[in-house]
Amino acid sequence: MEEAVDQPALFAELPPAVEPATRVTLPQEARIRRPVREQVEWLPRSLDSLLDPDHPARAIWALLERLHLSGFYVSIKSVMGQAGRPASDPQVLLALWLLATTEGIGSARQLDRLCHEHDAYRWLRGGVPVDYHMLSDFRVSHQQELDELLTQIVGSMMVEGLVSLERVAQDGMRTRASAGASSFRREQRLQECLVQAREQVKRLAQEREHPDSGVSRRQQGAKERAARERQSRVEAALSHLVEVKATKERQKKSLAKDKRDKVTEPRVSTTDPEARVMKMPGGGYRPALNLQVATDVASQVIVGVGVTNQSNDGAQAVPMVEQVQARTKQLPAVYLMDGDFATREAITALGGQGMAVYAPTQSPRSETSGRGRADPRRDDTEEVAAWRVRMETEEAKEVYKGRAATAECTNAHLRRYGFYQLLVRGIHKALSVLLLAAIAHDLLRWIALRG
Numbered sequence: 001m002e003e004a005v006d007q008p009a010l011f012a013e014l015p016p017a018v019e020p021a022t023r024v025t026l027p028q029e030a031r032i033r034r035p036v037r038e039q040v041e042w043l044p045r046s047l048d049s050l051l052d053p054d055h056p057a058r059a060i061w062a063l064l065e066r067l068h069l070s071g072f073y074v075s076i077k078s079v080m081g082q083a084g085r086p087a088s089d090p091q092v093l094l095a096l097w098l099l100a101t102t103e104g105i106g107s108a109r110q111l112d113r114l115c116h117e118h119d120a121y122r123w124l125r126g127g128v129p130v131d132y133h134m135l136s137d138f139r140v141s142h143q144q145e146l147d148e149l150l151t152q153i154v155g156s157m158m159v160e161g162l163v164s165l166e167r168v169a170q171d172g173m174r175t176r177a178s179a180g181a182s183s184f185r186r187e188q189r190l191q192e193c194l195v196q197a198r199e200q201v202k203r204l205a206q207e208r209e210h211p212d213s214g215v216s217r218r219q220q221g222a223k224e225r226a227a228r229e230r231q232s233r234v235e236a237a238l239s240h241l242v243e244v245k246a247t248k249e250r251q252k253k254s255l256a257k258d259k260r261d262k263v264t265e266p267r268v269s270t271t272d273p274e275a276r277v278m279k280m281p282g283g284g285y286r287p288a289l290n291l292q293v294a295t296d297v298a299s300q301v302i303v304g305v306g307v308t309n310q311s312n313d314g315a316q317a318v319p320m321v322e323q324v325q326a327r328t329k330q331l332p333a334v335y336l337m338d339g340d341f342a343t344r345e346a347i348t349a350l351g352g353q354g355m356a357v358y359a360p361t362q363s364p365r366s367e368t369s370g371r372g373r374a375d376p377r378r379d380d381t382e383e384v385a386a387w388r389v390r391m392e393t394e395e396a397k398e399v400y401k402g403r404a405a406t407a408e409c410t411n412a413h414l415r416r417y418g419f420y421q422l423l424v425r426g427i428h429k430a431l432s433v434l435l436l437a438a439i440a441h442d443l444l445r446w447i448a449l450r451g
Contacts, residue, residue, distance in 0.1 A: 047126065050119040057120040059447050060098050064091055067152055071145040092128045093138045096121060101440040106418040106433070108136035139432060140424060146435040151327045153442050154303050158328060162449045167297035167399070168332035170304075170320050170341065171407030172290050172313045173414065176421040177275035179287045184267040184277070190238050193270060197231035230270075237273040244268055244276075272425040278311040289422065289430050293438070294320050295410045297336070297402045301445050302410065302438040303328060307431040313340040318349050331355055336403035344384050351383030358400045361391050413441055 051057065069091055078084035099120065100111045112132040114121040157163045185193060204224045211220060244266040255262075269275050275287040290311060294304035304324045308316065317337055325331050334356045342359035350357050361373045374392040376385040390396050417437045422430050 047119075047123045051123045055120055055123075056102065056444075056447075057095070057099050057124050060102075060443055061095050061124060063443055063446065064095055064098075067149065067156075069094070069145075069149070071148055072142060088128050088130055088134060090138070090142075092125060093130065093135060095124045096130070096135065097139055097436055098440045098443065099124060101417050101437050102444060104416055104418040106423045108132040108139070111135055139436060140429040141432075143428065143432045143435065146432060146439065150302075150305075150435055150439050150442070153439060153446065154301065154327060157299070157301060157442070157446055157449070160450075162446070163296050163299050163301050163303070163328075165296060165303070165324075165328060165330060165332045167334040167336060167402060168294055168303060168324065169297055169336040169403045169406040170292065170294045170317060171338060171403075171411065172292050172316060172340070173411050173419070174278050174280055174288045174290050174311065175419050176280070177269075177272050177287045177289050178422050178425045179269045179272035179275045181277070181287060183269040183271040184287070185237070185270055186265055186267050187238075187241055190234060190241065190268065190270070194231070194234045194238065197227065197234050201227045201231055233273060234270055237268040237270050240273045241266060241268045274309050274427050275425075276309045276311065289427065290316075291414070291419070291430070291434055292316050292320055293407075293410055293414070293434075294324055295406050297406045299445060299449060300406065300409060301442050305431070305434045305438050307427050307434060309427060313338065314343045314346070317341040317343075317346040321350060321353075321355070334358060334399065336400060336406070338403070338407075342387075344379070344381065347387050348381045348383045351387065356390070357383075357387050358391065358396055358403070359387070360400070361388055410441075417441070 072090035072094065076087045076090075078087050096111060096115065100106075100114070105111055105114070109132045111121070112130065112135060115125050115130050116122070154163060158165070201224070204220075204227050208220060208224070211217070248264075248266050269287060272287065275289060277285050278288040278290070280286050280288065288311075290308045290313070292304075292306035292308065292313075293302055295302050304320050304327060306316065306320060306323065310316075317335075321331065321335065331353055332355060335350055336358045339360040339362070342357075342361075347357050347359070363373055374389050376388060380388070391400075414437060417440065419434075419437065422433070424430055424433055
């Protein structure tokens with residue numbers, strides 16, 4: 001027999017595996033897909049395809065198409081058949097500001113950026129050239145046209161039965177002005193600022209004759225314009241100082257002799273001469289303007305707006321009612337207002353026109369007099385006496401609840417539109433911005449009420 005030959009085992013143990021040495025991959029060695037931004041792409045698309053069918057921008061544009069905007073075109077000098085560069089469509093500028101207002105955007109520079117970056121604003125713009133100078137000037141230079149547009153919107157909603165004016169509520173909202181507390185100056189300091197401003201204007205005019213090689217003509221013109229504007233603001237501050245002095249004198253006469261020394265010396269802001277220091281809702285004192293808004297209770301539609309630099313609302317009810325009457329050709333049946341508006345003069349004037357005024361009454365100063373809230377005073381008119389009796393009924397208390405529900409809701413919407421602080425200066429410009437916000441608010445209400 002042959003001897004068995006030793007053979008290796010079929011499943012002999014393999015040598016232990018040696019793990020490869022770990023190696024760190026460098027960024028330049030990694031095989032990855034890198035962006036190629038120089039590559040030309042052909043994307044067949046239109047602006048209309050980028051915007052959702054139910055986007056608010058489409059609704060705003062559709063409503064503007066129904067309205068008459070001829071007043072915004074009057075100032076355009078470029079006409080068909082004559083030389084001149086075409087102007088940007090005012091309807092586009094108006095639509096851009098309305099959409100921006102509903103989104104709480106009040107800066108012209110920010111709106112300019114959105115017109116080039118955001119699809120909704122690019123859709124409204126439709127290739128029309130705009131810049132922040134154009135947008136800023138448009139917002140504050142068409143106050144009469146904006147007022148007529150608000151009248152047209154309210155009238156159209158009344159024709160459709162969406163606004164009844166059965167009950168109208170008025171409220172004031174103190175909004176911080178575009179001025180700092182440190183910009184307020186006394187008369188002596190204002191005179192010094194005026195001298196300095198005039199000297200600066202004169203010096204810049206002389207530099208124009210011998211221009212600096214390192215300063216361009218555009219920069220030189222900007223300096224001169226800023227100097228002239230500062231001079232005009234200081235001159236306006238001195239003119240408003242007379243009004244502030246008269247107010248301070250009335251305050252001194254109304255106070256006792258031992259408290260008259262607490263009245264501070266009159267001061268006016270050189271940044272916004274029309275701003276006044278007011279007590280704000282939070283309790284502090286800030287430079288502010290008083291925004292007045294009248295709202296239809298049933299529809300929450302703004303029917304009247306106003307701006308004043310008076311912190312007291314006592315004299316604001318009658319002018320607002322006159323504005324509502326001129327805008328709608330009728331008077332409200334019921335007028336709701338806060339206690340600050342409820343002066344004898346205002347209640348007499350409104351009640352004499354057939355309106356039922358609802359405003360809180362004040363309790364007698366002396367508890368020992370035996371007089372109640374409904375009891376007439378010696379100097380009460382017939383309208384004031386009827387108002388006192390009316391406000392003590394349960395029905396009147398239930399009706400008056402609608403004032404807070406309406407006015408506070410409108411104020412909340414205005415805050416959402418950016419009215420925490422004004423970005424413009426002066427009553428005229430502030431009123432233009434408030435009119436724009438009222439139009440935007442009413443357009444949204446129009447869309448909502450029509451379903």
